[in-house]
Amino acid sequence: MKVRLGWSVAIIIFMGASMAMAQEKVMSKGEVLFSAGGCGNCHTDVESKGPFLAGGRKLETPFGAFYAPNITKDKKHGIGNWSDADFIQAVRKGVAPDGSHYFPVFPYPAFTDMTDSDLKAIKDYIFTLPAVAKANKPHGVSFPFNIRFGQFFWKLLYFSEGPYKADPKKSKEWNRGAYLSRAVVHCGECHTPRSILGGIKNDYWYAGTPEGEGPEGEGAPNITPHIDNGIGKWSLEEIVTYLESGEDPTGDYAGSLMAEVIENGTAKLSPADRKAIAVYLKTLKPLP
Ligand code: HEC
Ligand code: HEC
Incomplete structure (x- = not known):
């Protein structure tokens, strides 16, 4: 009896350890970058316990309230139809597949510095997550700040496109x-x-x-x-x-x-x- 109990404890410990190891392993490069970039924090309506990445979080700014969109792989409401190039253009240049400009409340002016391969890894990770059919909420921003074309001029003033260039003088x-x-x-x-x-x-x-x-x-x-x-x-x-x-x-x-x-x-x-x-x-x- 004693021996058998010892074995089952050993097996449980072993299973626990291998599960913990498996958990470490599933964190792909894309998931780590996605987490560090806070994509899930903004694109999930945490307050109303909304579905992960399906959008809706309210972001207060001096220009009004923005609502982060659905970025699940849903083809109608999310980014399911986007190619890798569409995704890289959105995050690197702040430009949507239809050519319109994003508002910088989407921190693309920082994300622009990510490398293509890191962006691709993030997209691949997002596409492993479930699609959620949830419509986007329009932004509560008033004229003239609601004009997407105005973002073109904003970019001329404040935006410098990445990716990050390493400083050879530093380690x-x-x-x-x-x-x-x-x-x-x-x-x-x-x-x-x-x-x-x-x-x-x-x-x-x-x-x-x-x-x-x-x-x-x-x-x-x-x-x-x-x-x-x-x-x-x-x-x-x-x-x-x-x-x-x-x-x-x-x-x-x-x-x-x-x-x-x-x-x-x-x-x-x-x-x-x-x-x-x-x-x-x-x-x-x-x-x-
Ligand atoms: C989404 C906004 C946001 C981002 C992104 C962010 N921070 Fe913060 N940070 C805050 C806020 C808000 C506080 C104050 C937290 C508190 O009140 O406890 C804070 C506090 C801190 C503090 C504590 C300072 C102190 O005097 O107590 C440090 C250090 C810090 N942040 C470093 C960082 C670093 C490094 C990064 C990037 C790797 C970062 N933060 C990214 C919002 C942010
Ligand atoms: C501070 C909040 C915030 C964070 C963090 C954030 N986003 Fe967003 N994102 C937004 C907002 C707000 C928009 C909508 C911008 C607009 O309408 O012009 C957006 C738009 C997008 C779009 C365009 C969606 C569409 O339907 O056109 C993509 C793709 C996107 N974000 C991906 C990401 C990824 C990937 C990350 C993490 C690396 C991320 N976002 C982090 C707030 C955020």
Whole structure:
């Protein structure tokens, strides 16, 4: 009896371990990038427990409320009919298959820096998920900001097309961190203040956004290495820990949108990738 119990415990432990291993394995490159890019966070109506990626999340901006569309592989309501080239054009250039321009509330100005192969991996992952037949909700944005053609001029002012070009003077690790921060996790979309027209102010890169002007009408703190206003006192390890578990050096946990960015995103990156982001953050210009 004792022996048999021992065996079944061993088998359960073995099954548990191999299941955990299998789970690690199913996280394909596409799924990791998709998670880190927060695609699921915006394209799912989390508040009303809507179906995954079927759209509907309300995004408050100074120009009105936008609703992220359905990006499941549903052929009628989602992107099921899109080719790889359509998908890459949408995310790299902010241009829809019909030639119209997207609003930058879709963070394509950051995602533009992703490589073709990473974008293709994300699309392949999205196409492994179920199709959901759910119609899109029109944006609640008024004239003149609702004119898609206006986005053409916006792009001339604020948009520079990717992909990211590695800086040969910097290390491989730094370039990986820069790529992940700028292109994939798009820290700057929340942590950098914007002009009246909603363009990122590059002179204030990662210097924080005031309450009411940041993502979804909230603010986001300064994450430059400034000692008093930023995270200059955080060690490299402390930044890595925060991006993994959300615990900051005082023992508090990340709240609001950052909790989502960590839990669904940076927590799923490899330890080496989290360290690369921290290495990149440490080299930024400290801004008050
Ligand atoms: C901050 C919220 C946000 C995040 C994060 C986000 N999106 Fe979107 N996305 C939007 C919004 C809003 C639109 C609609 C833009 C418009 O109507 O001009 C959109 C549009 C799109 C479209 C065009 C859909 C269509 O029907 O034309 C695609 C494709 C897309 N997103 C893919 C992605 C992918 C892939 C990711 C992750 C790498 C992602 N999005 C992350 C908000 C977001
Ligand atoms: C969707 C918006 C959003 C994105 C994207 C985002 N953040 Fe944040 N971040 C926030 C918000 C909001 C807070 C404040 C969280 C809180 O109140 O606990 C925050 C807090 C932080 C903090 C804590 C600062 C402090 O002083 O406590 C750090 C560090 C941080 N973010 C780093 C990053 C990095 C690095 C990235 C990209 C890899 C990133 N964030 C991407 C919104 C965002």
